[in-house]
Amino acid sequence: MGLNELIFGGLAVLGIAVFVYVGQFRASRSQRERSDRLRWNTVDKAQSAKKKS
Amino acid sequence: MANRTALQTFGRSGNPMFRSNAFQPDATFDESDSTRRMTLAGAVNKTGILLVLCLVSAGYVWNQFFQSGGSGAVNGLMMLGLLGGLAMAMVTIFKRQWSGVTAPAYALLQGLAMGGISAMFEMQYPGIVIQAVGLTFGTLGVLLLAYKTGLIKPTENFRLMIVAATGGIALLYLVSFVMGFFGSSIGFIHSNGLFGIGFSLFVVAIAALNLVLDFDFIEAGAEQGAPKYMEWYGAFSLMVTLVWLYLEILRLLAKLRSR
Numbered sequence: 001m002g003l004n005e006l007i008f009g010g011l012a013v014l015g016i017a018v019f020v021y022v023g024q025f026r027a028s029r030s031q032r033e034r035s036d037r038l039r040w041n042t043v044d045k046a047q048s049a050k051k052k053s
Numbered sequence: 054m055a056n057r058t059a060l061q062t063f064g065r066s067g068n069p070m071f072r073s074n075a076f077q078p079d080a081t082f083d084e085s086d087s088t089r090r091m092t093l094a095g096a097v098n099k100t101g102i103l104l105v106l107c108l109v110s111a112g113y114v115w116n117q118f119f120q121s122g123g124s125g126a127v128n129g130l131m132m133l134g135l136l137g138g139l140a141m142a143m144v145t146i147f148k149r150q151w152s153g154v155t156a157p158a159y160a161l162l163q164g165l166a167m168g169g170i171s172a173m174f175e176m177q178y179p180g181i182v183i184q185a186v187g188l189t190f191g192t193l194g195v196l197l198l199a200y201k202t203g204l205i206k207p208t209e210n211f212r213l214m215i216v217a218a219t220g221g222i223a224l225l226y227l228v229s230f231v232m233g234f235f236g237s238s239i240g241f242i243h244s245n246g247l248f249g250i251g252f253s254l255f256v257v258a259i260a261a262l263n264l265v266l267d268f269d270f271i272e273a274g275a276e277q278g279a280p281k282y283m284e285w286y287g288a289f290s291l292m293v294t295l296v297w298l299y300l301e302i303l304r305l306l307a308k309l310r311s312r
Contacts, residue, residue, distance in 0.1 A: 004180045008187025015190030023097035030203035040273040
């Protein structure tokens with residue numbers, strides 16, 4: 001195994017390991033609790049529509 | 054164009070995978086059953102499954118390529134992968150409830166195309182594929198850390214910028230593709246000059262920043278208790294971005310190596 005494979009293969013393994021480990025945790029509070037957060041949701045709208053009906 | 058107008062024109066996101074009603078539950082969704090809700094761990098596991106499937110089919114085409122000593126033997130498989138992958142992506146986007154079936158099928162088909170393309174690059178520039186793979190997953194890990202810690206905070210303006218840039222790049226590629234039929238092309242896209250490399254760097258940056266939108270999409274889905282099949286959908290959206298990022302890094306490295 002050459003140095004190229006060792007360095008970039010290692011980087012790939014490290015990246016996947018970080019993804020698998022860190023990916024399972026929720027984002028930090030500063031990420032989640034801010035006013036300018038992206039709004040993806042319509043679940044709330046669907047739920048509130050359900051409640052109304 | 055004011056932000057608000059642009060957002061209304063293009064929707065909350067121009068990316069059809071990130072439609073504003075993406076998390077809307079279907080008629081069969083039971084809100085009270087927490088085991089049928091999307092979780093972060095579920096999305097991560099399913100992304101892992103898609104990556105393994107992609108790797109398996111890519112490995113098969115890769116072996117076929119090098120055993121036969123050329124692309125002739127794998128051209129059919131590559132075309133099947135490209136067209137089949139596109140079809141599966143379309144089905145997944147418009148019928149997200151089917152993601153559990155269509156996302157793995159997409160990964161398998163996309164692997165066929167990736168295996169062939171990677172083998173072609175590897176034949177021309179030995180060692181380039183492992184570099185592209187390493188940089189792709191390295192970027193994934195670093196950006197996930199940056200997102201989770203709050204270092205990168207996606208906002209509406211951020212999304213608007215990324216969606217606009219992604220759309221612009223797609224349009225440029227489409228024009229270049231059509232021009233190719235008439236024996237012409239947009240030169241700088243494929244050139245290995247400074248402008249061509251700069252363009253590739255820009256595209257890699259935009260592809261990488263699309264990962265941040267994917268992370269936020271998955272995070273929001275898990276927070277809102279989206280239906281379970283959205284784990285597959287989130288994994289699929291991440292997979293699409295990773296495939297794009299990988300291809301762009303591969304192109305960038307090839308340009309650098311050909312100088």
